[in-house]
Amino acid sequence: MRSMKKELSYFPGCSLATTAKENNASLKLFLNYFDIRLTDIQDWNCCGSSSTHSVNSKLALSLAARNLFLAPQDKPLLIACPGCFLRLGQARQELNGSQEKQKEYEKHFAKTYNPNLKLLHFFELLVQMNNNGLFKNLTGRLNGLKIAPYYGCMLARPPSMNKEKNHYGLIEKTMDSLGGESVQWPFLSSCCGTFLSVSRPEIAEKLVNRIMQGAIQSGAECIVTACAMCHLNLEIRCRPENRLPIFHFSEILSLALEGKASKGWFKRHLIDPEPILQQRQLIPCQTS
């Protein structure tokens, strides 16, 4: 096994810490396999999520800023949730653009602000890992599993961030190099409806089923998501006739490490992925 010794600090965010524990566990297992160790930011708080900036910009900045100030300043900060990544990234951009705000928060937290703290998206880390040849021994491991890559709105950003790195195509590239087969389909970056799933479920249901039907028509056997929120929405708002197993990206990556993926992760899914795993002989280990 090749490895890439690295120590990173890590912001899990509320979804990965609670509803999507299987996303968190599989991410940690996968990185650990290559000797990449994560340490959660001590006492991290919610990034603010969609709701805070909808009703109070100052609160949204303050919540995200606390995490930026808590993160160890000497290590890159890994974030796997696209929502949290955007919230913390926007807060950092706002602070970097204003000496006045930096001073205000330095005073509040009684700490020095580090404008150079590296925010590392999980996708960017994967690019580094691939460039280091870590996936060379894993070719063919996914046994031809047909995958619809689903980014949701993670590829979209506000105009002020349009020069930042774009991860378009990374799921396809990674899945194909591990022996999966990515399909071409039109809904890969179509929004899942996020919180409207609670307050206007009929709208979320319409969007989700359009996405699920698109995946089925493309011939995919499963969908791979980059975002835990999307994963949940697709599972809970999908009508019975449009059901297709949905995997977190990190789960599929771990399935490529033979015998390492845990059966317990897949038991937490609302759409049972076991039949397709058995059909493609992707066998997770029994322990949870």
Add this chain to the structure above:
Amino acid sequence: MESITYGHVAPDFVDQVEMMSHANLSRCFHCLACSAGCPFCEDMDYLPNVIIRMVQFGMKEAVLKSSTIWLCVGCNTCSMECPNSVDMAAVMDSLRQIAVGEGIQIAETGIYSFHNAVVDSISRYGRTHKLEIMMRYKICEKEFFTDIDLGLKMLSKRKLDLLPSRVKDKKAIKSLFEMAEGK
């Protein structure tokens, strides 16, 4: 989709929105790229680019009472489509905040209740507790009987934790809320 009646105008509305959102609305030439890309436009009362025009016309009340500003989830798809880099998601954030700040009658009360339930959860635990957010939302909206099957299924799959994951330093979270209220 509703037709627009040009009524009471607030000429300074556009300045207020531009100042809050840092977006330059004069750059919009109504190519409709934002509206064509928006996944929610079917259910909106005014299309996103129409909202921009209405802001420019000073139609403050109609804009702030619209469903559109609440149906926008901030997915930024419009921002990616816009050839002139108008930050539409920031404009929508500003419009919602003005509506709340000025006590306007909100068109989508359910969505507003949801946002409040999330912010409330963060104020108490520093993190979001999904089960409690759902319960509070259901109580607030008197929607006791929808999604019961789903809730039970999520509980049985352990997707919904009974107890919240919480921040230890409660005072730190409280101080952030006080800061946002200008205390």
